[in-house]
Amino acid sequence: IPAVYALLPNRKTTTYSYLFHVLFSEAKKIGKTFAPILIMTDFEPGVTRAIALDFTEKNIQKGCFFRFCQAIYRKVQSNSLSTAYLEDIRMRSVIRQLMALALVPHEHVSLLFDHLLEGLDEHEREQLDGIFKYFETQWLRQTNMWIVFSISDRTNNYSEGM
Template sequence: DHNHSSNPDEVTVKLLRDKMKERILAETTSITKICDEEIVKANISKGATALIPTVVEFRSNMSKARRKKTPIFSIKRGQDRILIFASDQQLKLLYESSTIFMDGTFDIAPAPFKQVYLIHAENFGQGLPVAFCLLPNKRGRTYLELFERLKEQAILLKTKFDPKRIITDFEPGLLPFPFAIHYGCMFHFNQAVHRKITDLGLASDYLHNEAIRNQCRQIMALSFMPIEQVHSQFQRLETITSAALSDLLLYFKNQ
């Protein structure tokens, strides 16, 4: 006697579901993509296809199962809250990496959060996402609390969080490691300067006044100068730059 199904299609579908579940719990690939890939690979019969649950139903159940395996660290201060999504394996990669990359985006942040913040660790010559954070704002204090929590978790894992190189998007609040070398991304640097030009109401001058545009570009070109020459070249720009750009120079200096 045995309890196995005698219907070959039911056996096929069960094996397919088991394979999909195994991948969903082990990978970060989207559930829909995993289901599509496994169904194609299985090359199942029409009879078996009819027994497969709808993607919506299966995705809902598997999303719940995946969430149970994704640890959440929560930090609450007043009405503000920080959520950190990372597994122990991801955190170990983070703590073992001497170089980390950090960047945030605001467009896809779910309410009530204002920012989705990603931390990548350098591993095998590439950046791997290891922590997904939801932040209520981009204040320096919020970043400090985020990294203090990651440092505490490192202690629990019997290691430490002490990267030697940090590549960021020029957020001044992102300086929680005073002994690390901080690098900035050229794209984010120019983006930050252009954003400030717009904030200061200089966008029209930048587009239509060649002298203003050239002076702004000289400010941005400081990043190509040898470090020991940046200060003197900035002082030179202060003496020749139009008064209309005084606030932009002050912003640059304060960063």
């Protein structure tokens, strides 16, 4: 169950650290320990740095699945592939399979990524080269943050409608 939502004035590491210190302090006042087992965030560098600084536990941060998919789609847009994505079923399927990699166990991601790439014909490879290179450099190097396989609440996007 989500326990804390925070509306903050900016995305600075110091702001996130201040929030965490307030939460540590408030928990201590009531005889509790603020020790979350999971912190669901957007993919903001400031919050990632603050979590690394303020928590000793490793891998407690998970990125929002919605934001992960949104980032990939934005790359589709910046590579001028929006029309192809909307009109070409195969193109849309490949992009969605990339997005769906967040839903499988860590140990299968690299193999499935390679399998997806190998399944492309020459024209598709050429069209999607920028997307696959982006995915490889941006996402494959740190899968622990965006793999949401074993998590029941895979997004924090519903908090934006509040």
